[in-house]
Amino acid sequence: MNPALHVEVVQKSQSRASKDYVMELVRSFLMNFVSLTPGVILSGIDLEDNVELKEHVQSISFCDIEHDSEVSVTETELKYHVFKLDAFGAETDTMTDASTGEEFAAADVWSLPSQEFQGLWESLIYDTKLKEDTVRFVETAFEFADRGVDPNIIGWNRVVLLHGPPGTGKTSLCRALAQKLSVRLADRFPRARLVEINAHGLFSKWFAESGKLVARLFERLDEIVSDRRLLACVLVDEVESLAHARRAALSGLEPSDSIRAVNALLTQLDRLRRRPNALVLTTSNVTGAIDVAFVDRADIKRRVGPPSARAAYEILRGCCAELMGRGLVAPREPVFALRVLEGARFADSEPARASLQLWAVARAAADAAVSGRALRRLPFLARALHARQAVPDLLSFVSALAAALRDHLADAADLDDATTPMPK
Structure with missing residues (x-):
């Protein structure tokens, strides 16, 4: 038997059929094929001849990291993932600076899988095994947690760091990875959220209140991760802002409160490690500026450069x-x-x-x-x-x-x- 081929089925939002029913519809439909090509997406006109399938299914995608050529339907295990897309977009968590009364966006919270991120994974193209490696890393991390592997003996933090020049798709890959995991791990985590923390906003101008803001932000995050059946992907974009804040405070250019805020954020990220349903995704545009205390916490560190x-x-x-x-x-x-x-x-x-x-x-x-x-x-x-x-x-x-x-x-x-x- 060849490695499994994942079949991702987007169920139409208006469909009231059960996932099992839709899965059987798709399974019967695919039995008419001799072979399937990874990377192909069937939708619209491809489903016209099957009235019932067209009523319930928006698209069918064949995707897997183990295949780069056609696979036989009868000789390959097909793993089905049926899901609906959330169409409501991000909910923005705002905070207010007590000293100025100004509001700013502290984080955006997405329900996954999201309509906005659909197709993003497939659109990202790299020469390396970057996408494959990140998926395997996360799957292994959750497998270790499920098996009760002692983290004091074998260390892993479920922290990913992607670094490289601007415009190379680091943030997009983090969002796409969160979307992919919400689909692949749906049996374990029926619900999923992506929380994008605005680290740059937290540490760029609100130093007088930043410690309190970090605490309030993670109170909100605690509410999310307290649901053990929910996958929480926490994205910290431009994580080098942590290093900037710490250096500025040590050099006397900014109030010392900023150092306490940075340390508070690192401490809170450490606490997330103890949550079996949390994953931390981070990006940096300035590799040399990343805080060494944070780099040491990242399990997988990959450079994302311009396309070959x-x-x-x-x-x-x-x-x-x-x-x-x-x-x-x-x-x-x-x-x-x-x-x-x-x-x-x-x-x-x-x-x-x-x-x-x-x-x-x-x-x-x-x-x-x-x-x-x-x-x-x-x-x-x-x-x-x-x-x-x-x-x-x-x-x-x-x-x-x-x-x-x-x-x-x-x-x-x-x-x-x-x-x-x-x-x-």
Whole structure:
């Protein structure tokens, strides 16, 4: 038997059928297939012929870290996950500074799985096993907790640290991971929340009250994690702000209360370690500025850099497919997978010409260390500023992408020149 293939089924919000009933509908539907392709999502027109399935199911996704090619339906175990998406968005917890009366957002709380994060996991593309490793880490951490492994003998904190330059998808990966876990671990945790703590806000200007604010924030968090059947994913973005606050206090630039606030936050994060249903996800844009006291608490520390040429190609390939699917680039034609181009030794041919030119754009973007965020903006800029026709064909659009990349690099160089200090 091959490794299991996870089948994620989004049940329509208006459907009143039980999860077991929907699972049986999907199981029967998939028995008509000889093989399934990981990464494929069936929705809309793909379900048209099955009236009952269409009534209850929004989409069916085949996803697993163990497979990169088609799998046989009869020789592979299928693990089904049926869930509805929360459509209400984030609930913002605000706090008030007692000295000024000003309000600020201390945290955003999401009910998971969320409509807003659906598809985010699949959209994140890395050359490394970053996504796979984070999932395995969390699954192992909860397995150790379930088996009662003594944390005094084997240490683990359920803390993830992602670091690297801005725009590389660190925060998106944390949100996507929380969403993925809310689906995969639903049998253990029927409910899930993502709590995004605004660490930068806590320590940037409210030093006089920051200790109290931290205490009040974690009182709210305690209410959430007290439900043992709820998975609580706590996201601390820009965790380097902890180090900034501590250094500023030690150097006399800020009140000493800020050091107590930072220590209070670290202490509260340590308390979360004793909660079997809590996971701490953190990001940092400035690797050298991360507080060493926090770094030591992180079990897994991974750098997230700009996309490599291969990752950039897959990102742009997905963007082209999306625009062709929406009728903004036409006619619809294939953009070949990189392994197909490699198999043909990148030989020029009419069907492969657009794909080869897209590969050239991806390599140029990778050589210039263009961030994933900027890379995903290029198709919009290409369509807005460089597409000659109202609806360009694929080859013309790829040429527009190349022009948009050149503009982006020129603009970035101009900004660097403008911010470089003049020599004295």
